Amino acid sequence: MTARHRGEIRQASEAYLAALADLAAARPDDIGAVMAFRKAARAIAGPVNESHPQRDCLPDDRSRALGEAKIDIIVPIHNALEDVRACLASLRASKGLRLGQVWLVDDASDRKTASWLATQQNGAFRYLRLDQNVGFTKAVDAGLARSQSELVVILNSDTLVSAGWLDALARPFASRARIALTGPLSNAAAWQSLGRVTDGHGLYATNLLPVGIDPAVMTTFLEEQIGTKFVDLPILHGFCVMLARDAYDAIGGFDLDGFGRGYGETQDLSLRLCKDGYRLGVVTDAFVQHERSASYSDAARKALSGHARHVLYRKHGALEYLRAEAACIDNPDLAHIRAAAAGWFARDGLDIPFLAADSARPTEFAEIAWRSARHRSGRRAGKSVIGLPRSGGVELVSLKWSSKPSLRPSDDHRIQNVLAEPPKAEAASQGTLSLAANWIATLGSLEDIAAGWRHRRDTARDDGIVPRLRSKTLVAAIRKVCPAGHLPTVMLSLSHDNYLTNRGGVQFCVQQESATAKKRRVAYLNLHPSQPLPRLAHVEEDPDTDVDLVLDGTLIGRSAMSEVIKATKVLVGAGACVDLVVHHLLGYNPEQVTSLVQASCKPCWFWLHDFFLLCPGFTLLRNDLTYCGAPPASSNACQLCLYGEERRSHLKRIQAFAAAVDLRLISPSDFMTRHFMAMQLMPSVQITTVPHMEVLTYDLPATSQKVVDQAVPPTIAFLGNPAYHKGWQVFRRLSQDPHALAQGIRFIHLGSENMAAPGIGWQSVLASADDPGAMIRAVAENSVDFVLHWANWPETFSFTTLEALAAGALVITTPGSGNVAATMQGIEPMLVFDDFKSLLLALREGRLDTIAKELRLRRSSSSRTIHRSDMTFSAMDKAGLP
């Protein structure tokens, strides 16, 4: 290309930009025209980047004077009291040594705001009331008229600052000559924003800060990762600027006629300062949070913004202004900071894993984030913000979780905004990262989780509601529910939570056992730790754990374990029969449980509902992800696992407990009995197998057989708690397979929580002691052919598997699912698939459809009934104990 050609191209580009600028000038309210200019300016990078070359000047006497000047702050205020309160609180907390006076210019706020502001006048804070509402710029001007300082900050009242911000903004004035204006970085300040500069409509974006991130955190990040830099710009955003009074005065200050009510005044000032040879720019180690436009309605903001553009174009020429604006938006140094911020947010330890998400499955990513948030906070309900991957960036969504054990963000969660836009190369590489890796990235330590659970209790403040019971009162309460004239017969049952308010397999078992006790006229006292924990209690933090007490289905109070032990001794001493069963040891000191068992003078029945005897991670999922098989505690696997460190002491305490009591293990399945024995943890302890329920099938006479509708495609259901370790995500993936959609396969979730997952229907079902057949009925009523139960750990028992069979459905599972696979291996056709791929193949080849047709015929010609066990009572019966 010759120089002449280059010149011609440049000339044509200039003409094109000028034409677009003219178009924008003709339609100042039309953001589309502005966007067209920005796009073209970006494509023709040369002129934009060259339009404001950096100048460099060494410090001079003025710089030295400004380096020591006191700094006044002017905060124009018009209503929005809550924002103002927060702003002033942050100002008071971040004063710095150079702070002069803070001028609170009340631009005719309402009475409530005005009277509060008047009370704020103390120390450095001065109150100036304007009786007429004059608008932002004139209010600032009124403040400037009072201020005597050579350096003045103009600060919006909907901002939050943090320590060191004033010094950072002031630093360039001392180190360079002709600095006139400096500004900070922010979350919502056009090109000074970290996150997105503009939204999808070309308007300047408001980026919400992630949970737990405040201006101080952002400032620390900037100080550590970016350092003290100064980025020259032709225009600064007006939400927060520090200006040198001499420069301001030299160019005649704000244009009060053109921009009296606000918007555009700082842009105009910036350009005029530039034209007079002053420098302005952003300091990279100050971050001021901006709520944006607290004082203006959206409509007023739009009108002011349109008017400002109109005046700016007129004063400076549309081409000049738009070019300067584009230079700011596309400033490469600020782009680098935004990219660094995006990368920083991707690190561990934050609530928001911004990046590293699987862009193909954003909603599942949200589920992972939800699990993480809930797991770490220990709160059953709450609100958080997570990053969802979208093309070219990450969107922040608000995520609300409710009180049920399993819930997800529904698809209608409100998209709040976008904070981070990772560089394209990073986004591409992170697109391949699996959900599991995301999960790992958000895992805290076990002690973090325990702290979260403790916090949950602290915030629940339920201590005053539940009465505290001493041993004497407890004994009296137990005697009261026992038949008069008889020695009390009591079953003490220890579980990890309140079976009346929480749902799950273990809780269902306790409910069933409690109901049996009632039938057998045995007083049933359930204990569960008042402070739930994800591990055993530690003696050093809680030597005498509190337990909540549920007597015959009623919460009667709270006692220290020592009081329960005393009460047991009293009862036994009086001749009562006290049996004891442990459903779970989570949250207990096993040493105290040993004392309790010894007080009962009876064996300790102990349910193998899961693998808690082997590891505090009771599903034996290493880092809650991959089944580990309980290798030696000294192994690398345990070393790297969330539960590894705790496991060492856990095993010692469990072994000591087992050695000190007459332990009688109860296993809910042959599978678990075999599996546990193979692990050789307690080879000498006897295990009794008591399945929670059994399904009995019998043929129907021909006359009772129903007509089968074979025209409908198969129905696949997911039952109960949609948890990761039960295969909910596999169900989700299956439901989104194009072949499944093409075949018209119906997917339905039967459970207590509506996941609102796309393509999956939902019916509210809650099986409980009051209505134990609810799930079976729901499966039958929905003509479910298959139930997917893709557990990634060896389930010791599975209610939902048997409920599915009882309703005439088949269970699709995988070999590692423990008793689910063991149950299904005896049933033809066997739907135990080695991996998801094999399952998908069966679906795509139409095998599921064929099996469904056979199944329906079989279902129509047979009937099924179930038999439920009496839980621990069944084990005692088997052992021949009264």
Added chain:
Amino acid sequence: MTVYAFSSFSFGYLNRARVLAKTLKALHPDWAFWAVIVDTPPEGLDFDPESEGFSGVLTAAELFGGQTDAVLFGHDIVEACTAAKGIAATHLLEKTDCEKLFFFDPDIALFNSMDEVVVLLDRFSIVLTPHQTDPEPRENKQAILDNEIASLSYGVFNLGFVALANDAEGRRFAAWWAERLADWCWDRLDIGIFVDQKWCNLVPCFFDGVKILRDPGYNVASWNLSQRKMHFDAAGQAQINGRPLRFYHFTKLGPLGDQMTQRYAGENIEIFELWRWYREQVAAGTDTAIPKGWWAYGQFDTGQPVPKSVRELYRNRVDLRTAFKSPFATGDGSLLQWLEANTNLLDKEEKRGFLPV
């Protein structure tokens, strides 16, 4: 006779070195593990080497004597910590009970016994681990760029690890290593030098008894993850391509390291589990008494940072080194004063505008 090991670091990396010490001592309690500390402690730091698993400490002052300030002023933090490695090796090999000597970067953690290498040192004098031990597939250009071409630029062997027998050849290597690092321990890719790594490309040419250890369980890091897969066997031992994971090099803890790990670990969840553990360990080993970015030799006596360009100028000009023996000093007649009067290097970074991270 004793196996010696050492690592070289500033207090800013003490948290990582603590993890190394803990994991090394757990597997080899009988080894003598020395800390080479190219730094002086910040005020208020309670650092008791013995209780933290270090058998001894060599400081920069002990290694460089009266030249310490001049030597360290001429190097940035990475160069300085590397420059100390060679001379520290010669010091430790002089210990009468030192039979074998290992070096580990502070950001390494050991997971299984190093006894195999101890035995190797009965037959070899020098053991090195290459960055990569298996070629990338031809079609994976990104991996070739990230890994193989990077090795061609930065050095074939990763000098985060080296093991030496205290024999004639091992000592000859250490002496040569120390010499080169004394004069040329620079991050100067433009002239083909990258601290000690590029020099060690020459090791198989210059020395006998060199073992190039290609076992995939050693020095696993983001630069070889493309060809190494981790899993746990039934006993819970971490395996890399079927061999026990000996040590992992947790290079670049932060977004950059994460990015490379994510790129090459793919679905290998166990690698992410390693990182999760490491982050937690480093966090636990982080001492709040050490300010972020602490390096005592990072600034002039007044606290003003020493720019890299100033370090380069100083190390390249013998007149400055002769005239200013205490380059960190400030005040009249100081190097700082000379720099202010004669160069614009002190505000160079600001004049260049913004430096991206």
